[in-house]
Each structure stands twice: as structure tokens, then as C-alpha cells.
Amino acid sequence: MNKHQTVSALDLKTLYWAERISMKMLRYFYVASHCQSLTQAAEQLHISKSPLSAQMRELETVLGVVLFNREQRSIQLTEAGFLLREQCQSIFNVMESSINQVTQYARHSQGVLRLGIVSSVFWAGFGHACQQLKQQFPKIQFEFIEQSPQQQKVALFNNEIDIGFVRYADTLDIAPLESCNLYCEPMCVALSDKHPLSKHKQLCLTELAKEHFVMMSQKNSASAQLVVNHCIKAGFIPNLVQEVVEPMTLMNVIESREGISIVPQSFSRQNWQHIRFVALKQQINAHICAVYNPQKITSEKQSLIQSIHLFMNSQD
Numbered sequence: 001m002n003k004h005q006t007v008s009a010l011d012l013k014t015l016y017w018a019e020r021i022s023m024k025m026l027r028y029f030y031v032a033s034h035c036q037s038l039t040q041a042a043e044q045l046h047i048s049k050s051p052l053s054a055q056m057r058e059l060e061t062v063l064g065v066v067l068f069n070r071e072q073r074s075i076q077l078t079e080a081g082f083l084l085r086e087q088c089q090s091i092f093n094v095m096e097s098s099i100n101q102v103t104q105y106a107r108h109s110q111g112v113l114r115l116g117i118v119s120s121v122f123w124a125g126f127g128h129a130c131q132q133l134k135q136q137f138p139k140i141q142f143e144f145i146e147q148s149p150q151q152q153k154v155a156l157f158n159n160e161i162d163i164g165f166v167r168y169a170d171t172l173d174i175a176p177l178e179s180c181n182l183y184c185e186p187m188c189v190a191l192s193d194k195h196p197l198s199k200h201k202q203l204c205l206t207e208l209a210k211e212h213f214v215m216m217s218q219k220n221s222a223s224a225q226l227v228v229n230h231c232i233k234a235g236f237i238p239n240l241v242q243e244v245v246e247p248m249t250l251m252n253v254i255e256s257r258e259g260i261s262i263v264p265q266s267f268s269r270q271n272w273q274h275i276r277f278v279a280l281k282q283q284i285n286a287h288i289c290a291v292y293n294p295q296k297i298t299s300e301k302q303s304l305i306q307s308i309h310l311f312m313n314s315q316d
Contacts, residue, residue: 020062023095028055029067030088033081036074113304114143116152116164118221120247121288124183124266126165129311136307148220149291153177156293163301164291167264169222171289179289180305183312187227187284188277190251190267191260198276205234205282212259213238217245223286227262230284251275288312 032041032052042049060067067081077085117126134142145161152164156177171179189203197203197211208231215224215238224243231238241259244250247267254261255274264286268277290305 021059025055025059026088026091028052029059030085030092032056032075033077033085033088038075041075111139112141112143113163113301114145114161116145116147116155116161118149118166119146120167120264120267121165123247123269124185124264124288125312126288126308129308132311133304133307137304149222150220152291156291159296162292162296163305166289166291167221167223168285168287168289169226171291172222172226174291176294177291178294179291180309181287181289182305182309183288185265185286185288186280187223187262187286188265188268188280189260190254190263190275190277192254192257193274193276194257195260195276197260197278200278202279202281205231205280206236208238208260209234209236211239212241214242214244214250214253214259214261215240216247216250217243220245223264227284230282234282 028041028045031044032038035041035044038049038052038056042052045052056068063080063084065080066078067084069076069078130142130144134140145155147155147161147164149164149166149170152161152166153174155161156164165182166179168181189197189208191198197207200207215227218224228238228240242253244253247263250261250263251267251270251272253259255272262280262284263277265277266286290308292301292305
């Protein structure tokens with residue numbers, strides 16, 4: 001017997017209901033039970049009303065109970081319907097937890113750690129840290145998955161990644177996830193070397209009030225909103241003329257003299273021929289942080305996070 005097989009084989013007779021009731025059927029019912037009408041439920045499920053209605057009637061037939069009070073124009077659940085809705089949530093939770101445990105075990109037993117990243121972390125020495133990491137943990141295979149901060153949060157909940165790496169602003173509202181600082185750096189002003197302000201050694205936000213701003217997409221990064229909030233505190237709303245998705249695109253736009261931006265200081269480590277980076281008087285954090293699920297953190301993951309912190313800061 002396999003050492004991980006701790007329970008006896010399932011009696012196939014107990015699968016009777018599983019053969020007649022699908023997860024899709026339960027999902028349809030669960031969505032419908034929270035809607036005002038089947039039409040509204042069908043719209044949320046992106047199907048037509050007819051197949052949804054057919055699925056609900058089939059579910060009632062299989063169970064031998066009435067789930068909806070059809071004498072009402074809006075959806076009204078019977079007592080059996082309310083009970084099934086409560087049980088659906090339990091079924092979904094068990095299903096998700098079971099699948100997550102299997103996928104997580106498979107990765108760990110194979111020595112695989114999946115790390116979600118935003119591309120700009122490599123400009124702050126994350127690449128060097130990863131090289132050192134592979135030497136320290138030679139038996140672990142690291143998979144790096146480029147994802148937006150929001151995608152990383154979802155992936156952490158779904159056990160699709162083990163640790164995420166984002167900027168400080170993306171850790172401000174992540175409960176029940178947790179985070180820790182790996183590398184601290186401020187933001188600075190990035191602008192063309194032909195811009196009149198490029199000769200300054202330091203700039204105040206108020207000096208940028210009339211400038212055209214280029215920023216990272218606020219859908220992909222909370223850092224943009226953090227910058228906007230600081231500008232508002234300084235007394236103005238930044239004139240945003242363009243949003244971009246990739247940091248490389250952002251820098252290329254600035255280099256073409258299409259505007260200015262406020263970016264992490266580590267961006268200045270790249271070889272930009274026609275971009276100048278000027279220190280900002282106000283402190284706006286651009287720290288690189290690790291994000292993780294505290295319920296699934298292990299001593300191995302903690303050690304890995306600590307090592308990345310040491311490796312990234314050893315270069316400065």
C-alpha cells in the first residue's frame with residue numbers, strides 16, 4: 001500500500017449521487033439562489049434562461065424535493081432550497097481545499113516552488129538574488145511566473161503560486177494575506193534629459209504640478225494610486241496623459257519626451273541614454289515585498305524569503 005494512502009478504498013455505491021448531480025448543476029443552483037430571477041442568474045452565468053431552468057428542474061427531480069417556490073415572480077427558495085444553498089458552500093469549500101492540497105503536495109514532493117513576480121523587481125537585484133538562491137537550495141526547482149499584483153493575490157489563495165513579489169503599495173490592503181519588506185527603496189522623478197527640470201538635484205512634488213504624467217496602469221499596480229495620493233496631499237491632481245502596462249514601455253515613453261513619471265529608484269540602474277533620475281523631496285515608498293498566505297507558510301518558505309532579503313541587500 002502507498003504510504004500516503006491512509007484510508008480504505010471508496011465503496012463505489014457511495015458515488016450514486018455524484019453520478020447524477022454535477023458540480024455545474026450545483027453551481028448553477030447556487031448562483032440562482034442569490035439572484036432575484038432566473039433571467040438575472042442566467043446573465044451572471046453567461047448562458048440563456050432555458051438551459052438554466054432545465055438544470056434546476058433536473059436537480060429537483062434527482063433530489064426529489066422542491067427547491068423554488070414558483071408561485072412567486074422572483075426567486076423564492078423553499079426550506080429545502082435554503083438548506084441546499086448552505087450545503088453547496090460547504091461542498092465548494094471541501095472541493096477547493098482538496099484540489100489545492102493535491103496540487104500543492106505534488107509541487108512540494110517534486111521540489112518545485114512557484115514564485116509570482118512583477119518584472120520591475122529584476123531591476124532592483126532580484127535576478128542576482130535568484131542566482132544565489134539556486135546555489136543555496138540546489139534541490140528546489142524555481143518557477144517564475146510574471147503576474148500583476150492582483151493576479152498574484154488570487155494565485156496565492158488558489159495555491160497556484162507559493163510566494164508573490166510585489167511593490168509596497170500593493171501590500172496595503174491584502175488581508176488575510178501577509179507581507180514583509182525585502183528591499184527598501186524610495187521613488188524618484190524620471191524625465192527626459194532635455195526637460196528643464198532634469199538639471200535639479202532634488203525636486204518637490206509641487207514643482208511637478210503643471211507637468212504631464214505617464215504612469216503604470218492603475219489596474220495592474222497600486223503604486224500609481226499611491227503617487228496620485230501623494231500629489232493630492234501636495235495640493236494638485238497630476239495631469240495623467242498616458243497609462244502603460246510594462247515598465248519598459250513607461251521608460252521608452254519618457255525617453256521620447258512624452259512626459260515625466262515617478263518611479264522606483266532602482267529604475268536608474270538601467271542604461272537609459274536620454275533619461276535623468278532626480279531625487280524626490282517627499283518620501284514615497286517603492287519597497288519590494290514578499291506576499292504570502294500565513295496559513296500555508298512553511299519554514300522552508302520563510303528561509304527562502306530571508307535569503308532573498310539578504311541577497312538583494314548585499315549588492316548595495
